[in-house]
Structure formats: C-alpha cells, structure tokens
Amino acid sequence: MEQYPARVLRHVFILYKDNQLQLADVFFDDRIKEIRPVSDRVIDLKDIQSPQNWKIFKQQMKTKPGPIPAGEIDGECMLLIPGAIDAHVHFNTPGYEDREDFEHGSLAAAAGGVTMVMDMPCTSVPPVDSVHHLERKREALRKRSLVDHAFWGGISGQMFSDPRNLEQTVDKLSDAGVVGFKSYFLSGMPDFSDLTVQQMQQAAMLVKKCGKMLAVHAEDKKLVLERQKKFQQQQKNDWQAYWFSRDIQAERTAITNLVKICQKTGCRIHIVHISSAAGVELVRQAKSQGLPMSAETCPHYLHFTKSDFENPAICNYLKTAPPVKDHDDKEALWSGLSDGTLSFVTTDHAGCDPAKEKTSDNFWEVYGGIPGVEHRVAFLFSEGLKKGQLTLQQTVSLLAENPAQFFAVSAQKGFLKAGFDADFALINLWTEQKISADLMHSKGKYTPFEGQLFTAAVNETYLRGNCVYTQGQRKVEFGYGQWIKPN
Ligand SMILES: [Zn+2]
Structure with a gap:
C-alpha cells in the first residue's frame, strides 16, 4: 500500500450510507490524502448506539497496545464528519x-x-x-x-x-x-x-x-x-x-x-x-x-x-x-x-x-x-x-x-473525500453534555438551551489539517481562517 508523509487519524467511524458506518483510517496533510477502511465490515448505527456496545467494539479494535506513534492520532472510534x-x-x-x-x-x-x-x-x-x-x-x-x-x-x-x-x-x-x-x-x-x-x-x-x-x-x-x-x-x-x-x-x-x-x-x-x-x-x-x-x-x-x-x-x-x-x-x-x-x-x-x-x-x-x-x-x-x-x-x-x-464551495469543502481540504470534526455520539452559558465561547454568553442535555458532543475540530480546537483549548492563532470564494 502507498505510504504518505501525512498525519493519520486512526480508527474513526465514517458515514457509509443512510445509518451505516465503517471504521477507517484517514491520511491527510492540509488536504485529505486517503480514507482507508480498516475492514470491509459495515456497521449499523443502532447496533453500536448504546455506550455499552460502543465500548465493547472499541476494546475489540484495540489491536496495538502501547503509545501511539508520532503523527498518528487515535480517533477512539468516534464519528468523523466533514x-x-x-x-x-x-x-x-x-x-x-x-x-x-x-x-x-x-x-x-x-x-x-x-x-x-x-x-x-x-x-x-x-x-x-x-x-x-x-x-x-x-x-x-x-x-x-x-x-x-x-x-x-x-x-x-x-x-x-x-x-x-x-x-x-x-x-x-x-x-x-x-x-x-x-x-x-x-x-x-x-x-x-x-x-x-x-x-x-x-x-x-x-x-x-x-x-x-x-x-x-x-x-x-x-x-x-x-x-x-x-x-x-x-x-x-x-x-x-x-x-x-x-x-x-x-x-x-x-x-x-x-x-x-x-x-x-x-x-x-x-x-x-x-x-x-x-x-x-x-x-x-x-x-x-x-x-x-x-x-x-x-x-x-x-x-x-x-x-x-x-x-x-x-x-x-x-x-x-x-x-x-x-x-x-x-x-x-x-x-x-x-x-x-x-x-x-x-x-x-x-x-x-x-x-x-x-x-x-x-x-x-x-x-x-x-x-x-x-x-x-x-x-x-x-x-x-x-x-x-x-x-x-x-x-x-x-x-x-x-x-x-x-454555495459552490464544494470543490474543496463539505465532503470527506481525497483531495478535499482536511476539514473535519470528531463527534462523540456516546456522551452527554449539559448546555450552559458558562461554557460558551461567543462574546455574549446566554442560550435558551440552558440546562438542556444533548447526547452528543464535538470532541475535536480540524481545519486544513490542523487541529484548531480540542477539549476546551484553541490550538492555532487567530487569523488561521481564510476567505473562501465560490468556485
Ligand atoms: Zn440573520
């Protein structure tokens, strides 16, 4: 198989179709190089939707114990979306x-x-x-x-x-x-x-x-x-x-x-x-x-x-x-x-x-x-x-x-496909978060969703191959974002 000098996001679920998922490794630099399925197995979301089943699945996938090699990120079997x-x-x-x-x-x-x-x-x-x-x-x-x-x-x-x-x-x-x-x-x-x-x-x-x-x-x-x-x-x-x-x-x-x-x-x-x-x-x-x-x-x-x-x-x-x-x-x-x-x-x-x-x-x-x-x-x-x-x-x-x-920006945005900008978000579908103004990042901190429980959360966000935000922390400088014009 071809090798890339790119970073690798290991073991993420990607959308296969409808409500079906597939486990994959994603190779990328500022663009997506390849999305390589870990196996041909297609999994129904309902079979894995309970945190219990998801945990069992994750344990089965842990093939390589020990530290993760440099340049590799463990996707922890979370869902990767564009x-x-x-x-x-x-x-x-x-x-x-x-x-x-x-x-x-x-x-x-x-x-x-x-x-x-x-x-x-x-x-x-x-x-x-x-x-x-x-x-x-x-x-x-x-x-x-x-x-x-x-x-x-x-x-x-x-x-x-x-x-x-x-x-x-x-x-x-x-x-x-x-x-x-x-x-x-x-x-x-x-x-x-x-x-x-x-x-x-x-x-x-x-x-x-x-x-x-x-x-x-x-x-x-x-x-x-x-x-x-x-x-x-x-x-x-x-x-x-x-x-x-x-x-x-x-x-x-x-x-x-x-x-x-x-x-x-x-x-x-x-x-x-x-x-x-x-x-x-x-x-x-x-x-x-x-x-x-x-x-x-x-x-x-x-x-x-x-x-x-x-x-x-x-x-x-x-x-x-x-x-x-x-x-x-x-x-x-x-x-x-x-x-x-x-x-x-x-x-x-x-x-x-x-x-x-x-x-x-x-x-x-x-x-x-x-x-x-x-x-x-x-x-x-x-x-x-x-x-x-x-x-x-x-x-x-x-x-x-x-x-x-x-908006005709789909030559580079919006899809998990080779050649597209490596923009993605890692979603945890197996967690809960209570919405609270105290946790907000916008200038005005208030929301009508205050106190509501969402059963999904964004774990990490990548833009053009760089993690821009993870677990409460900004990872790049302001100004990293670019003006995108329609195709
Ligand atoms: Zn408006």
Whole structure:
C-alpha cells in the first residue's frame, strides 16, 4: 500500500450510507490524502448506539497496545464528519462588536465543529453594500478569524436611491466573490433598511443576471408593523404582543410574494430562518413546480415553541425575528429537513451582552438574537439523529455537504473525500453534555438551551489539517481562517 508523509487519524467511524458506518483510517496533510477502511465490515448505527456496545467494539479494535506513534492520532472510534458549515452568522466585525466579534464568534464555531461560516452583510458597520465596504470588512478581519469564512453581500433599501449605481454594485460584489445577496422585507436596522415588494423584484432581476442567489428575511412589513403599533398604543409590551405581531400570516404573506418574484424573474430565492409549517409548504410547492426556491431553518425553530416563552428563565433569550411558532410548525420543519424541502440548518448566530440587552421588562426593547454557532452540530446529532428525526446521511448532508454544494464551495469543502481540504470534526455520539452559558465561547454568553442535555458532543475540530480546537483549548492563532470564494 502507498505510504504518505501525512498525519493519520486512526480508527474513526465514517458515514457509509443512510445509518451505516465503517471504521477507517484517514491520511491527510492540509488536504485529505486517503480514507482507508480498516475492514470491509459495515456497521449499523443502532447496533453500536448504546455506550455499552460502543465500548465493547472499541476494546475489540484495540489491536496495538502501547503509545501511539508520532503523527498518528487515535480517533477512539468516534464519528468523523466533514467540517460543518454555518451559512448564516452575524459576527459583526467591523461594527457592533460590543455584541459579537470575529474572535469570539469563530472560536465558538471551532468549538462547535464548524470550520466555515458565511457572515451576513447587515450587522457590520459599514454594511457590505459595496466592494469598498467588503474590502473594509476583509481588512478588519485580518488575524481575527479562527475558521474559514465567506461573505454575503447585501442589498438594502438605501441602495435604491441610486438605481444605476445599484446595478453596478451588485455586479461588482458578485465578481469580488460574495456567496449571494441578503435583503429584508422587514428590517430593524437603520443602516440596512428593508425593501418594498417592487424593490425586491428589481433586486431579484439584478441578482439573477449575475447568477447568484437572493436570501430574504421573509416577514410582511405592513402586517407586522400595523399590529405592533396597535399593541404599543395599548401599552402591551409582553412577549405575547411581540409574538402575535409576527405570526404565521406575516411569514406566509412574505413567502407568497417571493414565490411570485421567483416566477417572474427566475432568480434563485432563498428564505432564511423559516419558522412555520405554512412557510415550508409554500417552499415545497414552489420547488415541485420547478422554481429555484430554497430555505433554511435553525435549531431554535426545531426545538422550542411559543409555550417556552412562558418560562421566565429563557423568555428573553428566546426572542428572535421571526419568533418560534407552535408544535405543528416544529414538526413540519423536521419533516422539511428529512424530505429535502429545507436545504440546510443554520444558526442565525446573533449575540449581545445579556446584562445590557436581555433584561428589559418591555419585550419590544429586548435584543432579538441567539448566539448558537457552537451548539448546532451537537444539537442536530442529539435531537435530530438520535431521536430518529434524521438519518446519519441526512444529518451530515444538512451540516456540511448541502451548504458546500449550495454555495459552490464544494470543490474543496463539505465532503470527506481525497483531495478535499482536511476539514473535519470528531463527534462523540456516546456522551452527554449539559448546555450552559458558562461554557460558551461567543462574546455574549446566554442560550435558551440552558440546562438542556444533548447526547452528543464535538470532541475535536480540524481545519486544513490542523487541529484548531480540542477539549476546551484553541490550538492555532487567530487569523488561521481564510476567505473562501465560490468556485
Ligand atoms: Zn440573520
């Protein structure tokens, strides 16, 4: 057999297909050289899912006692997956860095098995609404990211004041290597205002021309603001008022408008953080008609429902836009993941200092956003795979393969294959961890998952062949992460 001057990760489980595993040794330098099965034996996950059976299996595999040779790492029969990709984070550099920044965000990503993030354009100051501002972001990021990153461009309402310039800007940002463009039907951000339905259609035409996709925050502005105004006039400042102002109808109306825009323009349209059964059904129908529509959801929509706002310990932490919905919506989102209607799971990672922005009695004033980048991988294995909502193949696809293909970075990312970047995460499916703000790495330390028990954990994360994070420790310098452009 061929020998490599590479490092070897010995005895890791890799996905064979569906819910089947195979034990393998992985040879790599900065790229994967070879994945060599230890034997032809294919193992069903259910036969090894109990920690007891796993321990017995591990003991059978211990063929070579004594110390491990230099350059070899004992994978301990844990599960190796391709480095996870989070296609929707707000790391805020440069900008609202009192809430989150790239050091903290990318460290949290690495701790959570994530080797690449796609950063949103709207929470930087200035927002990424021109090539000049994209360059400012790149400059601000120098020596600050632990993980690889790509950038979304943005199309804000402000940009429509100069329509000719808008067209050029979209073209130039596309050429400069953004993965797509983000717009809002309803934005709370003064520097990045929302678009009317007509403007959204114009934006879609421009984005279609440069072959990228338009990602949209889909809540109907008129419906939400009318109700918000009414509730505020009545001094209704509780979570219920917020929740009712941003109900399913607001999401349904916005997505219905986007389906029409997709029909008219042929532009790829992606719904970010979809939250309702009605939304999933609209995307399913559009896809069945051959329209280039897609959508993502996030762990909070898959786990919590409206009734969780009644828990005062997490009520303010759970605030997002759109808010989590009802039990049936949650179930529809899981179905949407398993039948392929939803393309991947992101976190919409958006943190703040909870002592400053999560304590108000007035729910309208509470900052909306959850810093979730480090919990998503463990969440999906614990609550998706191990609770039977997803197969192992689906879980891996949703975390890594699908986003890599979707954003055209799959020439080097998203797959455990020879020639690909040696990005991977070692997952322990035979452990338990209690989620706690104290253990978080993001700048703002709070989570609605506080106290929840996940039955999976990320043990180690590798990026381009180097361990970047293991067992509570960062292993490379900030700045190791690189900017990745679409193929
Ligand atoms: Zn977002």
